[in-house]
Structure formats: structure tokens, C-alpha cells
Amino acid sequence: MSPIGAIKGNWRVLLLGAFLVFAVVALFIPGGIVADDGLASDSVDSGPTNLEFGLGLEGGTRIRVPVAGMTAEDIDTGAVSDDGRVDQERLDGVESTLQSELDLDQADVSVDVQDDGTVTAEVFNDNVSESEFAAALQTADVDATEDDIRDGVTQSTRDNMIRTIQTKINAAGLSGGTAYESTTVSGDHYIVVEVPNMDADELRTILSERGQVEVVAYHPENGTQTNDTVLRGGDIVDVDPPEQQGEDSYAVPVLVSDEAAPGFQQQMNDLGFTSEGVGRCGLRGDGENIDFDQEGEHYCLLTVVDGEVVDAHSMGDRGGNGLATDMREGTWVNDPTFQMGAQNQQDAQSLSVNLRAGSLRAPLDFSEEQVYSIEPGHADQFKQYSLLIGLLSVLTVSGVVYARYTDTRVALPMIVTAMAEVVILLGFAALIRMPLDLSHVAGFIAVVGTGVDDLVIIADEVMDEGDVSSERVFQSRFRKAFWVIGAAAATTVVALSPLAVLSLGDLRGFAIITILGVFIGVLITRPAYGDILRRLLTDR
């Protein structure tokens, strides 16, 4: 046989070989097919293969939780004119009416123009009822009834929250965490957050903090101390990592936006922080809280996170180049930076994260959460067990197949081909960096099962009517067998495709692996098995 003839005659087996080599490279050679673009810390302890593991086999926490709130869509505020101009004052007016009517924080009400030009009002508080919301809208001269109000928040709010959460978990120094949205068939939206190597309590703490940062001026007015919010988290555009400034004092250097800086400077000067109030803040903290029970007048800038006072500071002149000096002289706006205080490193760290990520637009409704959390050690146990279960299943299948045929020429290639299918699938999983979980393991075992089934069909069909005497006989029988295999594959794919598309927990991985396995089987491994069998049976 000429070399070209040999290739032509065995192209199916060669193709299988090529795929196998490809899979092994993707599996075992670091950086293999795709360059390792993961985080450095990931690749250090990734074990002997390039496979990536999901939460269930690696350890970590996944929380799936809806956003608390309700929405009135496409409300008629009269704020958007036909030519697309927006009357922002009117929108702000509606927002503040809602806020005062429903007795909510500013952050819990939002009236916004959506991308399509409609106006949407959202309330992020589950204690407000639909009728109260509708009544408040009426008070704001918006014609809306209870029927216009639905549970849940807008897409743009969810997108915004997912970005914020993603930044938060990245900033908390956790690599590999992700936040994404999942939608159920009935149209409910959930935010899903997955973080490796973190337990449920920690993650819940991070997610339950709204992270609204405010700078509040605490100053005497008409004889009593009053609070005025002078800066909000959104006014701060850049944040540096926290710095330690003494034993119990930490600071987060921040840059105030050009829009907010002049106003802030003006307010500080008006309230007297840069004149009589310089250096006059007598509030002292105990490392956690601030003691407000002090005699006398105080001029303090309070760092407030989610309504809780984290630290209090005065403004100083520092011998002529302090913050108060620059503000008094009006030069601070040219370089609007200052330092926000915190009493301990943890607070400073979370302050810095909250400033960088921005605040969560709406709270999450943890009463409807779904949690999955597993210790890394336990997950590792699962990893070993599932490997063992997989091996045992393959052994069983091999045993049954051998017992059925007792002909090594038929049974051995059958087992080897079925294993090749799993190796190719694993290589593929490593290639696309699919994080493997228990459900994928079930998929792999199912693939071995269906794979061997089809090989049995081929073997029986080919050897059906006595020995295979010629190439032509083999081909005709092989084609007949393939009709059944194709039909069976089609039903499996159809049966599992809803799972691959619908979001039903962990089962997507199972469906995807099984469907992929069916395709690899029908297109690559089973034709190759046919070739191998033909050589073994006809070349005698």
C-alpha cells in the first residue's frame, strides 16, 4: 500500500489520533494550546493538568439572590419632551417627592430615563407596598396605579449592580470570583455570585453591605450640633490604597470630581470648617465606634458608610499648607484630593473597596437566596471520589463488554475508543477552560455509557451475518449501523438540549458535556472504531 493510500484508507483512525494528541497537549502541557492568561496565583497550584474545576470540586461559595425592589415602568412624568429633551429638574422633583412620601433614603429611590426614552421609577425597599408606591407617584403628579407597578428592578439597575459586585469581589483580593445574571423561565431575575475559597458568611457580608459612602459635616449651628452631607460616594473619582498614619489611624486618599470639588470647597468655607473650626474636632473613637457624647462645639468631617460613622476628623492648617489653608485660599479645587479616615485597617480596606466599586444600587433580598458553599478540603474529597466513581464505571462497562464478546479483537478497541472519547472531551474542557463540577462528571460517565452502546451497535451489525469477507460488505453494514447511531444521537441531543439552555442549577454542565460527547462520538470516534474493526476483521 502506498503511503497516500494508507492515509486515505485509514483517515478516520488518523483523525482520531490527531484529536487525541490535540487533547493530550491541551490537558497536560502547561500553557498547552492557549496561552495561560489566568491570574498568576491560579496557575501555581493548578495540579498536574490544565483542567479547571468549578466550585463543587474546588471549594467556595455561590449565592443566587434576587434584587429587592419594585418598578413602575414607562410612567408619564412629562419630563421628556417629544424631541427627546429631558427635564432633569422634574425627574429630581419626582424622586424627592417619592423619597419624602415613602420615608426612604435617597439611595432607595431612583427615577431615570431609560435607553428607549421612557421614564422608570424604582423603589429599592421591600417594606413599601405597591399601593403606597402608587399613591406616592400620584402625589408627585404622575398618573400611575398599582397595576403599573411590578416586582423587581430594571435591567440597567441589575447590570449596574453586577458591575459593582464584580469590582467588589475583585477588590477584596479574591481571584476567580464572578458575578452574573440568571433568568428563570417565569421571568424572574437573579444575581449569581461565585467566589472560590470563601465561605457563605463572608460572601454574604460583602454582598449585604450597600457600600454607600458619605462625608458628613458635623458642625454647630444655632447652638446645636448638626449634620450635613457634603460629599457622596459618586463624587469621588479616584481612590488610592489605604495608608497607615499612626497606631490607630488609617487614611484612604481620594480624588474628588471636578464637578463636586468647587461646591465642597464652598460649603467647607461657609460652614466655618476652614476658619473658626480648624482643628476643632473633639470626637474620639475607640477603634470601632465614635463617641458623640462630648461637650462643646465641634467641626468634624465624618466618614459614614451605610449610615454608620466610621471615623471623625477635623481640617488642619498644618503650618500653612494643610487642607483648610488650601480651601480657604480657594486653591484646593485645582488639586481636589484629601484623605478619608478610618480607625482600623479592615474599615479602611472596605472603605477603599466601597469607594472604588461604588455603592450597590439596590439591596439584595437574602430571604429568597439560594446558597451553595463547600470547604476546599471536602471539595477535594469529591474530586477524588468522582475520579474513582468514573474509573469504576469504565471498568464495569469494560467487564460487561468483554463478557459479552469474549473476543479481545472486538472488545479491546471498543473500550479504548470509549476512553479516547473521554480524553478528547477532557482536552476540550481544558481548552475552553470550562470549570468542571460534579454534574460534568455525571456527563462524562453518561458519555462512556452512550459511547459504548453505539460501539456495540457497530460491532453487532458488522459481524451480523457471518464473517466480513470484503471491504464492500463491511461498508454497507457499517452504513446501516450508522443510521441507528445517528438516530439515537439525535434523540439524546434533543432530550438534553433544554437543560443546556434553561438555567436549572448545576445541570447545564451535565447537558453540555453529554451533548458534546455525542457529537465527538458520532463525528470522530465511532467512525474510527469502524475502521479499526474492519482492519481487524478483514485482514486475516
Next chain:
Amino acid sequence: MGYFDVPEIDYTRYSNRQLAAVPLAVLAVALLVLSGAFLAYGTPVPLGMDFAGGTELTVQTTTAEGDIGTAFDDAPESVTGTGSENQYIVQFSSTDSQALSDQAEGNLEGDGDAEVVQSVSSTSASFGQNSQQTAMLGLVIAFVGMSAIAFLLFRTFVPSIAIVISAFSDLMIPLAFMRLAGIPLSLGTVAGLLMLIGYSVDSDILLNNHVLRRSGDFYESTYRAMRTGVTMTVTSMAAMLVMAVTAYIFGIDLLASIGTILFVGLAADLLNTYMLNLSLLRWYKFEGVRS
């Protein structure tokens, strides 16, 4: 050939009615169990945590198995040991996973350096409700899709409907088994059921193909299809049994339930394919065509 060979059954001894009676009777019993359970409990099969809501903790503790329940304010639904020493799976109907893990950490004896709470999994009732609808939809789509393919492949009514009926029975029998054995419906069992839709029709397609699309005697074609089909099904059943047993010992619920469901379903499939489907085919071949 082989240590085990598929026995040749003399189908000529039995009438179509006799053949179909057995699987139909089993199906009837299954349906009776399911509808009875529906009337009595409100659901045909017991709903697991994934669908009804609840919390499952895996704890590592030296506290005796019998005393674990007392560590919690609300008594757990169940406490089961896993394959590992001092490791238990504790299930609750409460969904306050935070309080439950706090109670576990506070009241259970730690086992060396290991964390007491090894894994937490909790689903709220409303989320479970949602998953129920999704799972139902998935099953219906899968079944309808499979039926459509069956009709496309054979383009004649009787053989196609035979496949659909036996696939339906393949689903109902394991569901009834779940009710009787008290296996709750979980994501894993739903995956098993979907897999079953795909798996179980393989042998039906094989049988129909041999009988309808090949030349040759009906009984000879049937025997050939059986030889291949039974080997396939038995191989899969063996793999699933091993998976179910080992996963159960190791405490990996997902794999154990997929394995169990497939094992029972495939056993039902043997019955349905080679008695129900076969009798319909024989009737079609010998009488249906002529009429």
C-alpha cells in the same frame, strides 16, 4: 458466544395482547401510584430540597449521630452518614442557612482541625418553585422533541407511537419507583429522567429499524435487534448501578440519584421495548399494514 448471551425468546407462543398486558399493567400501577400520591400529598413524587426549598449541611463532627439533631433549634428532617468517618449530611426544611451553620459551629464537637460545616446548600421555597416550573418545562420539551424525531425517522404512525408510548412508560415507572422508595425529586433525578428520554429510545429505534427497514423474517430481525439492544441496555445498567452504589457510599447525592433513576428506567425500558413496542410492531407488521 460470551459469558452471557441474550436468550432467544419464542415470541410466537404469546399473543400480542398477552405481550402488551404485562408492561401495560406495570404502567397502570405506576400511574395509579403517582395519581394516588398526587391526591394524598399534592405532588406525584416527593420534592427534594432543590424544588421544595430547605437547607442541607454536611458536617464533620465527633458528636454521636443520634445527638446531632439536638444541636439545632429546629429538629432536622434527616441525618445520614456519608462514606467518610464522622461526616454527616443533615437536612432541614428551614432556609435560614446562616443560623443553621452558626448553630452547627457552636454546638457540634469539632473533629480535629477540620471545619465543622463542610458544605452548605440552601434553596428558598420561591426559588424552588421556579426550578420546578423550569424542570417541568425541560421535561416536556425533551419529550415532545424526542417524539417529533421518532415520527420524522419512521414516518408511519404505529411504529412511531410505539416509541413514544414506551418512552412515556420508561419515565412513569421510575417516577413511581421514586415515590415508593421515597427518593425525592432533585436536580440530579431530573437529569436522570432527561437522560432516560434519550437513552431509552435507543433500543426502540434499533428494534424498529431492524424490523421495518431490513429484509428478513420478523422473528429473526427481532432476535438480532434484541441481541444488540439488550447488550447495550445491560452495559448501561451495569455502569449506572456501579455509579449509584459507589456515589451513595461516598455521599455524592447528585451522582447517586442520576445512577439510580437511570438503572430503574433502563430496566423498565427492557420490559417496554421487548414486550410493548414489540407487540405493537408485530401487530402493525402482520395486521396493521393489510387493513
